[in-house]
Structures are given as C-alpha cells and as structure tokens.
Amino acid sequence: MSISLLTVAANEANRVSDNIAIVISIISLVCSVGFSLITYWQNQKLKIVDLEANYFTEIYQGFLCKKIPQARSSMKFLNRRLEGDQDFLDAISEMRRDSAYFKYSDEEFYGDVTQQLQKVEDYVVQVNNHPMIGDEEEKEFFRCLTAELQQLYRIISNRYHGKRK
Amino acid sequence: MNNSIILEFEKTLVGLAGYPFGEATFKKFGKGKVDENQEIRVVIPDRIERVASSFVQGFFSEWIDKYGVDWVRKNVDISTSREDVRQYMYQNLE
Helix, strand or coil, rough: HHHHHHHHHHHHHHHHHHHHHHHHHHHHHHHHHHHHHHHHHHHHHHHHHHHHHHHHHHHHHHHHHHHHHHHHHEEEECCCCCEEEHHHHHHHHHHHHHHCHHHHHCCHHHHHHHHHHHHHHHHHCHHHHCCCCCHHHHHHHHHHHHHHHHHHHHHHHHHHCCCCC | CCCCCCCCCCCCEEEEECCHHHHHHHHCCCCCCCCCCCCCEEEEECCCEEEEEEEEHHHCHHHHHHHEEEEHHHHHHHHEHHHHHHHHHCCCCC
C-alpha cells in the first residue's frame, strides 16, 4: 500500500515537472521569436537610416560644405549695391531643386527646407531694390543673411539626426 | 509679336521676389489677355536684374496648374536682354 502511494506521488511529481518544462519551453520559444522579430525590425530601421544618410550626404554635402560658403564669401557691396550674388543664388536654387527626393519621402521636411531656401533667395534678390544708406545697413544685411543660413543648416542637421520640430 | 504680356514695375525695382507678388503680377498683366493656343511672349523690363523662384512660380502658377511645366517651357518665350535672368526663370519654374 505504501509502495503504491509512493509510486503515485512520484508519477505526480514527474507530471508537474513535465508541465513546468513544457511551460518553460513555450516561454523560451515565444522569447526567441520575439527577440528575432525585434532584431529584424531594428536591422530594417538601420538600413533605412543608412540609406537616408547616404541620400543626405549625396544631396547636401557639396552645398553645405563648399558651394554656399564659397558663394557667400564672394558677395560684397560696391557703391551701396550688392555684387557677386549670382553664384550664391544659383547654389540656393540648385539646392532647392535637388531636394526633390524628399518631396516624396518626407513632405514636411521638404516643405521646411524649400521654404527656408526661398526665404533666403527672396532676401538676396530684393536687396538692390533700395540702395543701402550706410555701412551699418550693409553689415545688418549680412548679419540677417547669416541668421537665415544658420536656420537652413539647422533644419537639415535636425532632420539628419532624426529630430523633429 | 502681338500675343505678348509686357510687364511694368516701379522704376526702383530691379529684383522680383515673392509668390503672391508673382500671382498678382500675372493677374494684372496676363490673365485672360493672351491667346493660349499660340506662342506667348512675356516681356521683362531690361532693368530687372534678378527674379526669384518664388516670383516665377507665382507668376506661372495658373498655367502650370492648368497645362504643366513643360507646356510653359514650350509655349512661353521669356523676353529680356539679360540671358542670365531668362535662364534662371526657366530653371526655376518648379
């Protein structure tokens, strides 16, 4: 009688142990599938980030590092009129046209960057509509232009680093 | 060429900028005043040295919406003594 009770108890213990093993296996499987999916999503996201980083470099690097700073440094006032601005305007308008990729991939960013580029362009185009009245006004023009260009660089930098408005 | 739009501005203006200003200029000088089935000439005063893309897009917005950018390139002759202004305007239709 006592042997039979022991056998029953042993069988019950084995069954509980098996159930625990099954539960642990299921949890392991779920965790494994979950981690695999997370890794897959992260990889996909990284691929998109890498792809966009390549587009950013290809589209903007030349403008931000060379064309705009060089063209900006060629602009000067002569007899109270701005001279040497055509290269700058060409660079700004070319950059706007080259931003077309983002019209389809990120419309909000495209709107921000083209709006800022046209603001800068309008500012330069209109400067000779009234002659400058002194050195201080000429300096003020360049101060404002620098501030608008800084805003342009900020918009692009923020988007590159994934920051939103 | 009779099918022309001759633009006139204040004497002090040498640079044209702004989408709303472009739209208003078209309404004043161009809207309904030319035959759109023939080549159209848009005459820019020679003293205009710069034309911003915002003005260009505002001025041509009605035709671009109606017929597209290529139609404007093919059917509109921008006339000015300054070739750089002419090229800049065609480049910045969109």
